[in-house]
Amino acid sequence: MDADVLQVLARTHRPLSGAAVAKLSGRSYARARACLHRLVEHGLVTAQDAGPAVLYALNRRHVLADAVLAAVGSPAAVEAFLVEQLATWEPPARAVVLFGSWARGEAGPDSDLDLLLVRGDTVDADGAWGDQVHATGQALEALTGNAVQFVQVTGSQLATAVREDQPLIAGLRQDGRVLLGPSLRALLTAGAAA
Known part of the structure; x- marks a missing residue:
């Protein structure tokens, strides 16, 4: 209260x-x-x-x-930290979208920090990509005390999800906030066209 x-x-x-x-x-x-x-x-x-x-x-x-x-500014500090981390990724993410309770400003101690990660179609989910995802997840969990939930897709997989209007897409449209990449509208429009 x-x-x-x-x-x-x-x-x-x-x-x-x-x-x-x-x-x-x-x-x-x-x-x-x-x-x-x-x-x-x-x-x-x-x-x-x-x-x-x-x-x-x-x-x-x-x-x-x-x-x-x-404390009031902590969500912005978490997002700034994440954007700094993403800038160092190699291979880079095509897009990163925060969604769910964190994006709505309703996160509590038991809330996951939900992130959509879009990688290039030729980027292997293991190796360097997987290592940077894992390291960033650990850093975010240490910073916030909340579990981090990554939803990883390739550009092609995102296009399929948009065409099939999968539940993930409805969640993104409702409260997704882009941290890296094109606007959400552009991302989902490009995904539908791919």
Whole structure:
């Protein structure tokens, strides 16, 4: 509960009403309000009267504010780390797409980090490719504490999946976010045409 409320407050520099915090955090007003009161008591959140409403903001001078901001920014840090790793791959991936709960921003401690890896049709899944996939998976698991699930396909296999409208493609269309390669629309259009 505290994490959801703090995440909302960390993503804005404007004070928000309790109702706005509740709505943006997906929590009931009563629970969000109780949480906000507790965080105000600890000094991590400030409250100011604004007519009949009370407006809340993250106290960015609090000793724990940097930790809150780092936690809120951690998904972006994980993606940046992954993009750095992918830039060193040889042979390179044609495309890498994050999908599932991580892409939706709903990942929890038991969530897998799901990645679609598209390699060239002539790239052997074993050898150098397999070694770099394995090393990157281990590094991501150490960084996040979450299991990493790679879905590996060649360009031809992706084209088949698109033509057959396999469940993977529906998941990619719903929440896929490209980390490397062409846009998702271009990737799936090219896959259908291949």
